[in-house]
Amino acid sequence: xxxxxxxxxxxxxxxxxxxxxxxxxxxxxxxxxxxxxxxxxxxxxxxxxxxxxxxxxxxxxxxxxxxxxxxxxxxxxxxxxxxxxxxxxxxxxxxxxxxxxxxxxxxxxxxxxxxxxxxxxxxxxxxxxxxxxxxxxxxxxxxxxxxxxxxxxxxxxxxxxxxxxxxxxxxxxxxxxxxxxxxxxxxxxxxxxxxxxxxxxxxxxxxxxxxxxxxxxxxxxxxxxxxxxxxxxxxxxxxxxxxxxxxxxxxxxxxxxxxxxxxxxxxxxxxxxxxxxxxxxxxxxxxxxxxxxxxxxxxxxxxxxxxxxxxxxxxxxxxxxxxxxxxxxxxxxxxxxxxxxxxxxxxxxxxxxxxxxxxxxxxxxxxxxxxxxxxxxxxxxxxxxxxxxxxxxxxxxxxxxxxxxxxxxxxxxxxxxxxxxxxxxxxxxxxxxxxxxxxxxxxxxxxxxxxxxxxxxxxxxxxxxxxxxxxxx
Ligand SMILES: Cc1cc2nc3c(=O)[nH]c(=O)nc-3n(C[C@H](O)[C@H](O)[C@H](O)COP(=O)(O)OP(=O)(O)OC[C@H]3O[C@@H](n4cnc5c(N)ncnc54)[C@H](O)[C@@H]3O)c2cc1C
Numbered sequence: 001x002x003x004x005x006x007x008x009x010x011x012x013x014x015x016x017x018x019x020x021x022x023x024x025x026x027x028x029x030x031x032x033x034x035x036x037x038x039x040x041x042x043x044x045x046x047x048x049x050x051x052x053x054x055x056x057x058x059x060x061x062x063x064x065x066x067x068x069x070x071x072x073x074x075x076x077x078x079x080x081x082x083x084x085x086x087x088x089x090x091x092x093x094x095x096x097x098x099x100x101x102x103x104x105x106x107x108x109x110x111x112x113x114x115x116x117x118x119x120x121x122x123x124x125x126x127x128x129x130x131x132x133x134x135x136x137x138x139x140x141x142x143x144x145x146x147x148x149x150x151x152x153x154x155x156x157x158x159x160x161x162x163x164x165x166x167x168x169x170x171x172x173x174x175x176x177x178x179x180x181x182x183x184x185x186x187x188x189x190x191x192x193x194x195x196x197x198x199x200x201x202x203x204x205x206x207x208x209x210x211x212x213x214x215x216x217x218x219x220x221x222x223x224x225x226x227x228x229x230x231x232x233x234x235x236x237x238x239x240x241x242x243x244x245x246x247x248x249x250x251x252x253x254x255x256x257x258x259x260x261x262x263x264x265x266x267x268x269x270x271x272x273x274x275x276x277x278x279x280x281x282x283x284x285x286x287x288x289x290x291x292x293x294x295x296x297x298x299x300x301x302x303x304x305x306x307x308x309x310x311x312x313x314x315x316x317x318x319x320x321x322x323x324x325x326x327x328x329x330x331x332x333x334x335x336x337x338x339x340x341x342x343x344x345x346x347x348x349x350x351x352x353x354x355x356x357x358x359x360x361x362x363x364x365x366x367x368x369x370x371x372x373x374x375x376x377x378x379x380x381x382x383x384x385x386x387x388x389x390x391x392x393x394x395x396x397x398x399x400x401x402x403x404x405x406x407x408x409x410x411x412x413x414x415x416x417x418x419x420x421x422x423x424x425x426x427x428x429x430x431x432x433x434x435x436x437x438x439x440x441x442x443x444x445x446x447x448x449x450x451x452x453x454x455x456x457x458x459x460x461x462x463x464x465x466x467x468x469x470x471x472x473x
């Protein structure tokens with residue numbers, strides 16, 4: 001059966017991970033009539049919570065670090081009304097423990113744009129000098145093929161104690177292989193902007209309660225259609241546009257004026273969109289969740305250096321450990337991993353090494369694409385050669401690695417490309433000018449890169465131009 005998709009201002013969003021949710025929420029806010037399709041029976045994709053029946057507690061699929069500098073994520077959280085689901089942002093301080101030497105320190109950027117904190121011994125990494133921080137400026141002038149290791153002094157303690165841990169966590173890629181340019185972008189949006197951008201933000205309950213459920217509630221409140229168990233199998237093209245979406249049980253006709261935002265993971269997008277080139281090398285992340293109340297001496301999060309565990313998070317009912325770019329450990333048996341990682345946690349926070357608390361090991365073998373220079377070249381822009389098809393997802397070229405911030409920014413960029421259409425008319429009679437104001441970059445946090453993507457797509461005959469044609473049709 002082929003059903004008609006909807007009227008003017010109708011938008012189809014496929015995939016209800018953060019990219020799809022962000023696109024859907026921004027479009028619904030702009031007055032569009034949104035239909036959201038998700039293959040699973042829940043939303044959130046790689047960023048969600050679930051009840052673990054063995055441990056008897058709710059867990060996040062993986063520990064996710066959000067900083068106050070993640071402006072697209074914050075804009076999204078404001079849009080869906082979820083800011084109050086977070087713990088009040090604490091001090092801009094990232095605590096570390098060196099498991100080899102026992103040294104403890106906190107990196108504490110100062111307020112304001114001038115980074116005088118690097119001059120203050122107590123605010124920086126022990127054993128590092130101010131000049132070593134300035135040397136990180138070399139990342140800014142990196143070429144597209146430069147790796148982080150090639151641009152920084154690998155022998156410095158700062159490399160081992162700060163740049164390395166930050167890079168592996170943000171890029172999910174070994175420092176030796178990670179893109180220097182991408183690392184610069186991360187630093188420029190966080191540490192480089194001082195304390196205001198470096199406050200860790202933790203959901204009071206879980207990822208779903210903060211990032212997913214409020215979005216679904218907001219969408220339902222705006223009259224959006226949300227379908228779970230709807231796996232897109234094929235897109236049918238008619239000349240320059242997507243004409244129908246074929247799911248398992250039905251095909252939905254896409255009206256001439258209706259855009260489609262495809263917000264599925266990179267490998268799925270590559271199967272659905274002919275000729276689409278996407279990153280194809282993925283790196284694993286291992287999380288260990290231990291059921292115990294975090295001891296008082298444990299901060300919200302802490303970086304561990306010199307062990308196997310990399311980051312430790314104190315959650316409401318659990319202590320959770322993350323190992324990113326976890327190629328070296330992902331194949332180890334769960335029991336062995338749980339014991340090894342717990343030894344690191346116990347040593348860092350003076351806890352009994354045995355017995356190991358009840359645990360759950362979660363291995364995401366293809367957590368994100370590897371942020372190497374070669375993989376970055378495979379990232380597509382938001383626009384496609386089809387005039388009503390836009391891409392969203394952490395693999396899309398946002399200029400950021402595959403993170404919450406990158407995924408949300410990609411979704412907002414896709415929505416921005418739609419609401420900026422001259423002549424596009426949202427449901428409810430608002431004309432496009434209203435939508436344009438609502439899609440203002442600062443409001444939704446889609447930054448210059450999002451605009452550039454849309455502009456580039458326009459120049460290349462992609463989303464912008466084509467959607468103008470669609471709107472005029
Ligand atoms: C273990 C782990 C730890 C992480 N840690 C961090 C962190 O600390 N900080 C951070 O910022 N980021 C982190 N990330 C990355 C972050 O979670 C992702 O970048 C982000 O969630 C990706 O969102 P997305 O919407 O692009 O993709 P996804 O979340 O993959 O969403 C895609 C959605 O599309 C659906 N779908 C797939 N195929 C179809 C189809 N054919 N039809 C319909 N729907 C379909 C999927 O079910 C899914 O819901 C982590 C990721 C993992 C896995």
